[in-house]
Amino acid sequence: MASVARDLPSGTVTFLFTDIEGSTRLLQELGPEAYGRALAEHRRALRTAFARHAGVEVDTQGDAFFVAFPTAPGAVSAAQEARDARAAAGPIRVRMGIHTGAPHLTPEGYVGPDVHKGARICAIGHGGQVLVSATTAALIGPDGLRDLGEHRLKDLSAPERIYQLGTDEFPPLTSLHQTNLPIPATPFLGRERELAEVVRMLSREDVRMLTLTGPGGTGKTRLALQAAGGLADRYAAGVWWVPLAPLRDPQLVLATAEQAVGTRDGLADHIADRSMLLLLDNFEQVVEAAADVAGLLAACPNLDLLVTSREPLHITGEHQYPVPPLAQAEGIELFVARARAAKPDLEVDDAMSEICRRLENLPLAIELAAARVKALSSEQILARLDRRLPLLTGGARDLPERQRTLRGAIAWSYELLTPEEQRLFARLAVFRGGCTLEAAEQVAEATLDTLQSLVDKSLVRHRDERFSMLETIREYAAERLDGSGEAHELRRRHADHFLALAEKAEPELRGDSLEWRDRLEPEHDNLRAALDRLEAAGETERVLRLAGAASRFWYLKSHLTEGQRRLESALGAESRPTAARAKALNAAAVMAINLGDSATARRRAEEALALHRTLGEAWGTAYSLMMVGNALAEGGEATRARPLLEESVRRFRDLGDEHYALIANFNVAWVTADLGDLHRSRALQEDNLRLARQLLNERLEASALAQLAMLACDEDRLDDASAMLREAIRIHYREANDLDLAYLLGRLASVLTLDGRAAIAARLLGSSASLAEQVGAKAAWWADDRAARTLAAIRTQLGEAAFNDEWKQGRGLPVAEAVRLALGPAD
Numbered sequence: 011m012a013s014v015a016r017d018l019p020s021g022t023v024t025f026l027f028t029d030i031e032g033s034t035r036l037l038q039e040l041g042p043e044a045y046g047r048a049l050a051e052h053r054r055a056l057r058t059a060f061a062r063h064a065g066v067e068v069d070t071q072g073d074a075f076f077v078a079f080p081t082a083p084g085a086v087s088a089a090q091e092a093r094d095a096r097a098a099a100g101p102i103r104v105r106m107g108i109h110t111g112a113p114h115l116t117p118e119g120y121v122g123p124d125v126h127k128g129a130r131i132c133a134i135g136h137g138g139q140v141l142v143s144a145t146t147a148a149l150i151g152p153d154g155l156r157d158l159g160e161h162r163l164k165d166l167s168a169p170e171r172i173y174q175l176g177t178d179e180f181p182p183l184t185s186l187h188q189t190n191l192p193i194p195a196t197p198f199l200g201r202e203r204e205l206a207e208v209v210r211m212l213s214r215e216d217v218r219m220l221t222l223t224g225p226g227g228t229g230k231t232r233l234a235l236q237a238a239g240g241l242a243d244r245y246a247a248g249v250w251w252v253p254l255a256p257l258r259d260p261q262l263v264l265a266t267a268e269q270a271v272g273t274r275d276g277l278a279d280h281i282a283d284r285s286m287l288l289l290l291d292n293f294e295q296v297v298e299a300a301a302d303v304a305g306l307l308a309a310c311p312n313l314d315l316l317v318t319s320r321e322p323l324h325i326t327g328e329h330q331y332p333v334p335p336l337a338q339a340e341g342i343e344l345f346v347a348r349a350r351a352a353k354p355d356l357e358v359d360d361a362m363s364e365i366c367r368r369l370e371n372l373p374l375a376i377e378l379a380a381a382r383v384k385a386l387s388s389e390q391i392l393a394r395l396d397r398r399l400p401l402l403t404g405g406a407r408d409l410p411e412r413q414r415t416l417r418g419a420i421a422w423s424y425e426l427l428t429p430e431e432q433r434l435f436a437r438l439a440v441f442r443g444g445c446t447l448e449a450a451e452q453v454a455e456a457t458l459d460t461l462q463s464l465v466d467k468s469l470v471r472h473r474d475e476r477f478s479m480l481e482t483i484r485e486y487a488a489e490r491l492d493g494s495g496e497a498h499e500l501r502r503r504h505a506d507h508f509l510a511l512a513e514k515a516e517p518e519l520r521g522d523s524l525e526w527r528d529r530l531e532p533e534h535d536n537l538r539a540a541l542d543r544l545e546a547a548g549e550t551e552r553v554l555r556l557a558g559a560a561s562r563f564w565y566l567k568s569h570l571t572e573g574q575r576r577l578e579s580a581l582g583a584e585s586r587p588t589a590a591r592a593k594a595l596n597a598a599a600v601m602a603i604n605l606g607d608s609a610t611a612r613r614r615a616e617e618a619l620a621l622h623r624t625l626g627e628a629w630g631t632a633y634s635l636m637m638v639g640n641a642l643a644e645g646g647e648a649t650r651a652r653p654l655l656e657e658s659v660r661r662f663r664d665l666g667d668e669h670y671a672l673i674a675n676f677n678v679a680w681v682t683a684d685l686g687d688l689h690r691s692r693a694l695q696e697d698n699l700r701l702a703r704q705l706l707n708e709r710l711e712a713s714a715l716a717q718l719a720m721l722a723c724d725e726d727r728l729d730d731a732s733a734m735l736r737e738a739i740r741i742h743y744r745e746a747n748d749l750d751l752a753y754l755l756g757r758l759a760s761v762l763t764l765d766g767r768a769a770i771a772a773r774l775l776g777s778s779a780s781l782a783e784q785v786g787a788k789a790a791w792w793a794d795d796r797a798a799r800t801l802a803a804i805r806t807q808l809g810e811a812a813f814n815d816e817w818k819q820g821r822g823l824p825v826a827e828a829v830r831l832a833l834g835p836a837d
Contacts, residue, residue, distance in 0.1 A: 016068055018120070021567030023078050023083040024110040025067065025120075025128035027515050028056065028092075030073040031103045040101065047652035049073060052102045057090035078120070082110050082149035091490060093408035103137025110146040124195065127137030130163040131172065140175035141183075147173045159826045161185035164239045168193050181716075182822040188248030191239055191289075195473060198236050199347060200340030201229070206304075208237040208331060210285075213244070217329050221317040225579055225768045226334040226482030227374025229290055229703060230318040233333060238289045240314060245314070247284035255481040256443045256535035258542070260299035263290075264306065265572050272748070274340050274570055274604075278309040283314040292481060293319035300325050341376055348380035352466070360387035361412060368395050374482060378423045381468035383627075395422070422485045423469060423551060432490070434460050435469060439487035440500045444478030453503045469644040476532060501543050508533065508540040509552060512559035515621060519562035521669050522709055524745060530563045541576060548715045550584035561597030565604070574601035579749035592621040592630050599637045603644060626785060632661035638673045643677070648684045655681060671702050672710055679717070692721050712741040731761045736833055742828045751825070752781035758832055768807035769816050770798065770831065776820025777828035 030036070030052070037045045052073075060067065060077050063084040071077040079084065079085035089106045096104055110201045113122025127143065147155055156177055160169035162185055172183065211217050222230045238249045254263060254269045264277050265286060273280035290303070301324040306609060307315060307327065317323065322330050336344060342363055350356050354497060371376040382391055437454035438445070450456035454796055461477060464470040470477050479487060491497050511533065518526040530537070537560055544553045557573075557580045564573030577598040584591060595618035603611035619634035639654035655678045662671035679694035699714035719734035735758045742751040756778035758772040775797075805813050 016113060018068065019080040020115045021125075022110065022112050023080065023120070024082045024108060024149075025068075025113075025125065026075070026077045026079065026089055027107045027129050028075040028077075028104050029132055031105055031256075046132065046190045049391065049565070052096065052104070055095045056092045056104070057089045062091065063088035063554065074766055082108075082146045085110075085138075085144065085328050086146070086150055086175065092136065093140055093175075105132060105135040105137055106140045106144075107132025107135060108140065108146050109143040110149060113819045124594075127163065127167075127170070131170070134163065134172075134185045136183075138178070139180050139303045144171040144173070147171075158183060158497060159505065159824065159830075161824075162189070162191075176315050182824065182827065183244055186239060186242050186249070189239075189242060189250065191235055191249060191251050194232065194235065195471070197347070198352075199230065199312065199513065199530055200336055201233055201236070203337075204233055204242070204333065205236055207274065208233065208316075209240055211329060211331060212237065212241060212316065218313070219303075219315040219317065219325075219327050220329045220331055221319055221322050222331050222333050223322055225320060225372075226485070226609040227372055228333045228335065228481070230333050232373075234289055234291065234316050234318050238287060241287060244748060245287045246286050247286040249280070249287045249289070249292060251289045252295055253291050256538075257296050259538075260296045260302070262538075262572065263293075263296050264298035264302050265569075265666070268571075269569065270569075272768055278306055281306075281310040281313050282648075283312050286310075287314045287316060290315060293317050293323065294321055296321060297321065301694065333664065335371035336366075336376075337371060338363070338371060340367060341369075341371035344373060345376050345380045346692050348377050348468075349383040352381060352781055356383060359388055361392045365392050368392070373809045374480065377468050378420065381423075382426070382467065384466070392425075411557060416462050419484060423467065424486070424490070425468075427464075427467070428755070430460055431463035431467075433494075435464060436462075436487050436490035436494055436497075437500055438470065438477070438479065438497065439484050439491045440497075440504045441478075441533065441536060441798060444476040444755045445536065446476060449507060449536075450477055453507050461628035474532075482805040504536070505543050505552070508536050509544075509556045509559070509771065512537060512556055512563075515560045516562065519566065524709070527563065527566050531567060532559075534567075534569075545579075545583070550580070551588065551590060553580045553588075554584050554588070554590040558590055558593035558597055561594070565597075565600055568702050570601050570604050575603060580780060586744065587621055587628075588622065589625055589627060592627065592634075594627060596630065596633055596637055597623065599634075601640055601643065603637070606654040608641050610642035612645065612742060626800060628661065629665055630667065632658050632667075632674075633670065635661065636670075637679070640677055643681050643684065652678065652681045652685070668701065669707065670704055672698060672705065673709070675701075676710065676713065688721075692718070695721075706740045709747065712738040712747075712750065715741075716750075716757065719761070720757060723764065728765045729760055732758065732765070735761065739829060739832050743825070748781055748825065751829070752778050755781065755832055756797060756800075759804075762797055763800045763803045763807070766807070768804045770814070772804045772808060772813050773820035774798070774828065774832060775804070775821070776817035777823045777831070778820075780821040780823075781825060781828070 031304070036048075040048065046065035056075060057067070060075075063079065064081070065077040065079050065085065065088050067075065069555040075145070077085075077393040079088065084376050085108050089108060093104070093106065096102065107128055107130075109124060109128035111122065111127070113120040113124050115123040131141050131143055134243075139156075144156060154175060155173040158172045158174055161172050161183055162169050172185075174180070208220065213219050222234055224230055224287070238251070242249045248271075250267075250271045252267045254266060256688065257263065257266060267290070268277045268280070269273065271277070271280065271286075271288075293299075297319070303315065303323065304327075307313060322328060345362050345366055346356070346358055365379055365548065366376055371381060379391055386394070422436065424432060434454060434456050438450065438456070440453065445453070445456065445684070447456075447461070450461060457719050461470065465472045465477070467478065469483055470557070471480070481823040489502065513528075515526045515530055537556070540554055541553060544556065557576050561573055561577065564570065577594050579593055581591065581598060595614050599611045599615035600617065602608075602614060615634055615637035619631065619638055622634050636658035637655050639651040639658060641646075641650035655674055658674040659671050659678060662668075662674055675698055676693060679691050679698060682694060683691040688748060695717050698709060699718065702708075702711035702714055715738040719731040719738070720736065724733040734752055739751060739754050739758065743752060755774045759774040759778065762768075762774070820828070
């Protein structure tokens with residue numbers, strides 16, 4: 011029974027939520043009568059513990075409690091007492107979540123995000139487990155708490171650090187860890203009915219593809235993200251967001267999906283029969299890729315697709331869900347929330363309801379109108395809407411009515427801008443995926459004040475030091491740009507800017523700069539747009555320059571298929587024997603060899619070598635020699651490869667490029683081992699390790715440590731091997747190099763198995779396999795002879811049942827917990 015508001019503590023309050031694990035199963039197993047007795051005893055014990063520590067029962071629903079405490083220590087003590095009382099008292103196992111906040115107290119009870127956060131913390135736990143938020147932990151101190159790391163809750167909020175009361179072992183929390191769902195900038199408001207319907211449809215066995223349709227600005231993406239987050243528990247291989255709005259080339263759809271899920275071996279092969287949900291967001295401008303999506307769905311029996319699009323894909327098995335406008339009450343709630351973000355003291359009045367009705371409760375139109383409350387009253391906003399009704403309903407007759415209305419709302423907001431704001435608004439449409447302040451200033455001649463004004467008016471968004479537009483707004487801005495007479499000049503400036511940026515980044519990326527790799531990643535869509543525009547203009551030499559300059563970025567970020575396609579297209583369009591062509595040839599060889607095509611890699615590298623020699627370009631010659639050697643080695647010609655690689659090392663050193671001399675020397679060591687000279691290979695790796703440390707190149711240092719560790723393992727120097735592997739794991743974890751991290755977790759497992767620590771080894775192997783699959787490696791990529799021997803030894807030491815249990819736990823570990831296991835318990 012809910013308590014009345016005057017009995018509830020106010021100010022800073024600590025919430026405790028409880029829930030019974032597997033209550034439906036228990037009811038079926040015990041029967042109604044026995045379960046009723048057990049539930050009554052459970053409630054009595056919990057209420058006694060809560061009352062002893064000043065807890066006030068806010069609500070009880072079914073078998074769950076919602077209790078408020080005036081102090082955090084009181085809530086934690088009550089939870090501990092309740093947990094201990096129930097530990098051996100019967101079949102019921104209760105999970106609890108505790109969070110402290112300052113909620114708003116109304117006559118009906120508590121209101122605010124802290125209430126939802128407490129409930130969601132409880133929901134990710136297991137029976138017998140008490141979870142504590144970071145806010146509560148800070149108030150009670152660390153004693154008795156175990157840090158479980160950061161976890162994303164199902165409201166898609168930013169990662170939240172979670173603690174556990176006590177040191178007992180439980181399975182991994184059921185938080186969002188296998189996902190890339192973005193963190194929304196604003197809370198999810200309304201849409202409870204639509205959210206429930208979308209979740210219910212996707213939960214049906216006969217629905218494997220659901221397309222949310224509707225015009226731009228109706229909230230399709232936000233609804234889809236919320237539904238995907240709520241469904242995460244159903245998909246063992248995760249829920250993955252694939253943003254398609256910046257794309258115009260249908261061939262990039264599956265490649266973009268591959269990048270989202272972290273694979274480089276083909277999306278269908280990666281997913282296979284794994285249980286996964288893909289959210290393909292903003293599909294309308296690449297609808298020609300529908301057949302590719304249909305083929306993917308047919309090839310992957312446990313894959314489900316959630317799609318947002320302004321139009322259906324019209325493929326077999328597609329179910330459609332037209333996203334309606336908000337309900338009137340929801341529209342008002344959205345208007346008030348967004349308006350109060352701009353003007354906190356805003357008073358609600360009747361005009362707001364009429365504004366929402368006139369805008370047909372379209373979320374984007376409401377947000378645009380709400381942004382004006384700093385300058386206009388709601389009555390003034392309504393009056394201006396009234397004068398523009400012909401415009402708001404006068405769009406193209408072949409568009410849906412709601413889309414015509416939305417277009418009018420954007421046009422209305424545009425017409426309220428000053429001429430300077432209108433000019434910048436149109437110019438910003440030249441960017442894809444947003445831009446930095448520097449790019450806006452150089453390409454669009456933006457001023458910070460004008461940009462900020464557009465942000466304040468909700469036409470431009472600012473986040474993570476980037477300015478961007480919703481795609482619906484950008485399309486409208488692009489129409490204004492096309493009609494301004496400035497489009498050709500702006501597109502030329504855009505291509506100039508991103509060619510210059512890529513060429514500035516290129517020497518830094520040669521040194522594997524993480525800073526420049528991460529700086530170019532958000533500009534990838536702008537690089538694509540620049541390439542498209544240069545190709546359309548027939549500027550083939552500049553296409554080669556840009557593709558060559560971007561190639562190291564494509565390699566470091568595993569955009570290999572796209573990189574190969576861009577480079578081969580550029581090479582086919584421009585055949586003059588220039589330095590740009592020579593650079594692009596080497597880059598094409600890199601893409602080909604990493605995609606398993608050693609023949610093409612050799613052909614491109616040999617052409618690059620001949621051209622670099624003709625041009626007298628020393629660095630390019632050294633690099634081409636290395637690539638020819640690599641291609642020969644991959645093709646099984648190690649004897650021919652080694653002298654070329656050794657010559658590459660000498661040339662790089664003569665040029666003073668110790669970084670690439672070291673990379674070439676790694677290849678020499680690899681080929682030397684293939685030729686059977688293990689002693690020489692070890693000496694080379696030791697030299698590589700020394701040089702990598704001198705150059706402060708941690709990635710190459712980790713590679714050398716890993717190879718030397720396995721040599722130490724073969725010599726029965728297990729402590730040395732473990733120490734080197736752990737150091738390499740630390741490095742790759744810091745650099746977010748998940749592929750090599752997966753490899754090293756498996757290698758550490760083999761060392762621990764030889765040392766008699768099979769349980770930890772089995773868990774690390776499970777984590778290794780799961781992480782390898784997440785980043786796109788083949789499921790059994792680490793299953794060489796050493797791994798096979800390791801698996802056999804673990805099964806012998808543990809037995810099949812115990813091995814399967816440890817393996818399963820390892821597969822469920824988030825990366826941070828797997829690394830903690832590798833570095834901690836095994837020390």
